[in-house]
Amino acid sequence: MTHSLRKYMLAAASALALAVATPALAATELTVQRFFGACDAEFGGNTDVSKAVGECGIITSLINKFNTDNPDVHVTVTTVEWPGYDQLTAQFAAGDPPDIVTVHHSVLGDYQSKGLLMPLDDLLKTVGVSPSDFTDASLSGVTKDGKIYGLPIDNWTMLFHVNVDLFKKAGLVNADGTPKLPTSVDELMAQAKQFKEKTGKPYFVQNLANEVALYTRNLYTYLFQQDSDFFADPKQVKMNTLEAKKVLEMYKAIYDNDYTTKDLDYAASINAFLAGDGGVHLNGTWVIGDYTASSETSGTALNAGGYAVYPYPQLFSGKKAQYADGHSWAVSQKDRSPEEEAAIGKFLKFFNDNDYEWSRTGHLPAVKAVLESDAFKKLPHRDTIAPIATLGTPLPSTVQRQFAIQDIIGQEMNAAITGQKDIDAALADMESRINELLANI
């Protein structure tokens, strides 16, 4: 009896120990690092993604839902201040990078060229995600040396955000009431002049102070529209060109003729546009939601006559194009177990499957099927910005240090447009500074 009892107790203890120690029961841990901020108070426990709004709310809710739906995987999230690349570079240097990390398409090459990122072609194939699922713009953004180095989740670009009421007052509307946008540089200048005369306000609302990105994105867009192959050699830019000069002269004329707001930083430019201080705000896809909400609130400047948004107009005779970038999930290169790789695959597939939810942020979906879906088309203003999926053009994928290049271009353009530097000198300095940077990689 005593012997039997001892035997049963031993068996029970063994079973308990086995159950506790069985690796299969332990969830696979994944570390995910992202920007987009933290919003734990509002969405920290939310798993109903349809109720989430904004970049932070949607990405937080998506990861919460992934953790709930996949008890065999546990994702630990570290949020970093945008864009987080100093931190990421330091983590790679210390040999302790996160498993999955948000990276701009334009920055993927910086890490991929050093062998720090894992090519995802095989992993995506195993979870049933095909490159042909992606839009052309997003696929080209994440493809480096013929391989995919990030799961694209969106494309974003700068847009013409239009105060329709002011356009009506300026007499710049088509018969159907839509804003009349220019089709050439001369037409742009003429419309800007007419706008100012009729409304007393500048045509453009721009953030020209403490800014580099807007200048650079504008320049890239209008260089693409002139078929300028300024990065034919990814290590040798050609900026001191006639095409670049035309763009800078156009923006300088806009500045000199007061067709734009001046001395506004990013935040002030948003406030100025929402207050009705100008006709066109040059800003990204991410403000569509906020501007739409403002236009639906009575008493606001955008409510008076409506809000519309379009890709940049084609001002030159080259190919139809505009600069675009995007966000992706990249995976760090390190030794992993098959379970860990499978967990990463699950995570990437989950985001691919939920690309519609992410597209509610205002960014353009990376998945073709979502772009073509009725649900997406029903979102406000998506019909007018959908062409970005084909117009969107990134810099060649082999160009490295694109954020640093952006700083140089922005500084030189600012100097030229505001009259602190001669345009030719600014372009020459821009070119030499970028080439010096690229030569020292």
Added chain:
Amino acid sequence: MSSMSSGRIVGRSTGDRIILVLVIALALIMMAPIAWIIALSLKDNKELMTDMNSVFHAPYTINNYVNILATSSVFRWILNSVIVSGGLTIMTLVLSSLAGYGFARLSFPFRNTLFVIVLLGLAVPEQAVLIARHQLFSWLKFHNTYHGLILPGLAAPFGVFLMTQYFRAIPKELDEAALLDNASRFKIFWKVLLPLTIPAQATLGIFTFLSSWNDYFWPLISGTKKEMYTLTIGIASTQTNFAQSEGLGFLMSQAVFAGAPILILYLFFQKYIVTAVSGAAVR
């Protein structure tokens, strides 16, 4: 005599009044941005985005502060900052005092050369040694540890210089009297000289604590795990991409929240801080 005295008093009083008015005006100018930050922090983000003038009228809200406190790790980040800044301050004071005493009072080979080498540290910007230090700490597995965040700050040439000068200014007769009483070198340092350096230590301690509390770049690249963030890194990580326009109220509440511990410290230790800073300045 009486009228002269009275005139001097009146004159001084007028001067005092002018100075008082100027001081109040300067104080208001200096406090205006702080008041602006606090006012913005009490407004709803969406309201600020559409109408900045809304800051001058109700409704006000404490939701931005609630949102900070709801961030699960914020108290851990405060604790990390207290440990790092407190630890660094204590250790800097110990090391700088000992080194300052040594350079000021003890004779040993190459003392002056060594002192010059220490002072040269003042001329080396942190950025120049950042990569080498980061690699060294990677090799030593010091990243994402408290000592990894504290150790770089212990190389404090300014502290050594300050304490050396302070010890040098104390009359040597005090040491000699203690030596005659058979006191050891350490006893002289600990019992006789160290208490006289309290104003300098307070100054050094305050500056060290403040600079460590506000430090951003080294904690950014060394304490990269969320649980090792200091408060500055933690609150920056919670900002949305376009916080300055779409989350201005939250951004300002973060600034107030990060600065509040320093302000509370100041309120408690105001007397000592003012004495320390003015004492150091006089000396």
